[in-house]
Amino acid sequence: xxxxxxxxxxxxxxxxxxxxxxxxxxxxxxxxxxxxxxxxxxxxxxxxxxxxxxxxxxxxxxxxxxxxxxxxxxxxxxxxxxxxxxxxxxxxxxxxxxxxxxxxxxxxxxxxxxxxxxxxxxxxxxxxxxxxxxxxxxxxxxxxxxxxxxxxxxxxxxxxxxx
Amino acid sequence: xxxxxxxxxxxxxxxxxxxxxxxxxxxxxxxxxxxxxxxxxxxxxxxxxxxxxxxxxxxxxxxxxxxxxxxxxxxxxxxxxxxxxxxxxxxxxxxxxxxxxxxxxxxxxxxxxxxxxxxxxxxxxxxxxxxxxxxxxxxxxxxxxxxxxxxxxxxxxxxxxxx
DNA sequence: ACCTACCGGTTGACGTGTCAATGATGCTAA
DNA sequence: TTAGCATCATTGACACGTCAACCGGTAGGT
Numbered sequence: 001x002x003x004x005x006x007x008x009x010x011x012x013x014x015x016x017x018x019x020x021x022x023x024x025x026x027x028x029x030x031x032x033x034x035x036x037x038x039x040x041x042x043x044x045x046x047x048x049x050x051x052x053x054x055x056x057x058x059x060x061x062x063x064x065x066x067x068x069x070x071x072x073x074x075x076x077x078x079x080x081x082x083x084x085x086x087x088x089x090x091x092x093x094x095x096x097x098x099x100x101x102x103x104x105x106x107x108x109x110x111x112x113x114x115x116x117x118x119x120x121x122x123x124x125x126x127x128x129x130x131x132x133x134x135x136x137x138x139x140x141x142x143x144x145x146x147x148x149x150x151x152x153x154x155x156x157x158x159x160x161x162x163x
Numbered sequence: 164x165x166x167x168x169x170x171x172x173x174x175x176x177x178x179x180x181x182x183x184x185x186x187x188x189x190x191x192x193x194x195x196x197x198x199x200x201x202x203x204x205x206x207x208x209x210x211x212x213x214x215x216x217x218x219x220x221x222x223x224x225x226x227x228x229x230x231x232x233x234x235x236x237x238x239x240x241x242x243x244x245x246x247x248x249x250x251x252x253x254x255x256x257x258x259x260x261x262x263x264x265x266x267x268x269x270x271x272x273x274x275x276x277x278x279x280x281x282x283x284x285x286x287x288x289x290x291x292x293x294x295x296x297x298x299x300x301x302x303x304x305x306x307x308x309x310x311x312x313x314x315x316x317x318x319x320x321x322x323x324x325x326x
Numbered sequence: 327a328c329c330t331a332c333c334g335g336t337t338g339a340c341g342t343g344t345c346a347a348t349g350a351t352g353c354t355a356a
Numbered sequence: 357t358t359a360g361c362a363t364c365a366t367t368g369a370c371a372c373g374t375c376a377a378c379c380g381g382t383a384g385g386t
Contacts, residue, residue, distance in 0.1 A: 012288045019298050022310035026297075027200075028239070029313040029320070030193035036320060037190075039344090050372075067332060076191070081373060083336055088371075105334050107380065127177045134186050136177050137319030138312060141243070144309040147185035149301060150192040155197060156300030157192070197369060198373090213342075242345060246366055251341070270365065 033133060040129045045122035050085055052126065055111065055119035058095065064111040067100060072110055073093065094118060194295060203292045208285035213248055214257065216288060218274065218282035222256065227274040231260075234272055257281060 015023065029146035038049050047055070053075045058064055066074070072082045086109060089095045100106035111119075138146065176184065182310070201212050216238045221227055229237070235245045249272060252258045257278035260270050274282075301309065 013294065014287075015298050016292045019306060020290070021295065022306055022313070023293050023297050025313040026309050026315070027193070027197055029317045031197060033316055034190055034194060035343090036323075048371080067334090078374075079335065080337085080375080084372075089338090100249060107335065116301070124177075127183070130183070130186050131176065131178045132323060133319060134189075134316070135182050137316050139315075142308070142312050142315060143182060143185055145305070146189050146312055149305050149309050149312070150185070150188040152302075152305060153196055153297070153300050154188070154192045156194060156296060160199075160295060162197075163203060210339080230364090241344075243345080243364065243367085247342075250366090270362090 019125075025026065037129055037133060038131075041126050044125040044129075045118060047118060047122050051089060052119070052122060054082075054085065054089065054109075055094065055115055055122075058109065058111040059116065059119055064116065066109055068097075068107040068109055089115070171297040200289075200292055200296060204285065204289050204295075207280060207288035207292075210281060210285050214252060215282070216298060217245075217248065217252065217300055218257065218278055218285075221272065221274040222279065222282055227279065231272055252278070 018090060034049075041047055041049060041052060054071070057074050058066060059073055068082060068086070069079060072079050075082075077085075086097060090097060093112055096110050096112055098108050098110065100108040135143065197212075204210055204212060204215060217234070220234055220237050221229060231245065231249070232242065235242050238245075240248075249258060249260060253260060256275055259273050259275055261273065262270065298306065
């Protein structure tokens, strides 16, 4: 049996004003951080973070190629999102798609030389930006705490499920 | 003078493997958290977090109305983003726009009764979701740490400027 | 054999965000 | 006065994400 009367400690439904202020700071700052990294990467390499994630996965893959659905699960994207994104990347010559030899239904995604080159050029500036924006901003203890917070939030997301 | 040889502590340019792992956990988890909150809000109220931010600011404003540019700076959006968003909200009847009486070329944004009602209906479920996804996921110490991390990251964003 | 159910992938519609260009209007300096 | 010039707001083009519908093909059950 849970508390029947709302508004009391233990049965409280809503965040306090302090919790809410921290929530807003936290979610807005992390969102801004993401978009600033995005625009830095864009300026340095004309790649988006999505492009980068795809190219990273392909670079590390056997033969610089992967099945579309495996790529999707590797980088944690929905299939339709990946399909749209691959279409845009293909138009820019970063990847190619071809029918898969082994699996009848499957599409194979391959890295082009243009894509590999773009990825190599983007890597160093991107990692440097992560250091400047994130690592340099925090103390070593805060970095550890950030990792623990991420783990705890992820666990809660898993607990709550897809809703 | 800084360290001339890269790869050593003190002159290091790139994040360590541990730092990079934490970075990825952190940025991906916070992004997922944001989109899960977004879809929860959408399901509960048919509002996006953007809608919510606009409606919140208008609700708190004198006469439930604001100049467009003041609204933009209040919620920290670029003008064009706000203009596009207000267009979509106007189509749904959540707000109205009219020429400003006091400032010649200013646009006044006003809350409609539909918008006010939608906001009232969304508030409680949204705050409850913040509690479930964020407050309940963390210990009190972690919430404080999250606030400090946000502050430190924000300070670094300010230091690095618009680039 | 046939119907159905699923699976991998694509597509279209639409909301959202950024950037650059465009009005529309006041302010200031030659 | 008028030629710039900054400011307020909108617009168009495009990238990105989600959702739902769709397509082609394989697998099971009858």
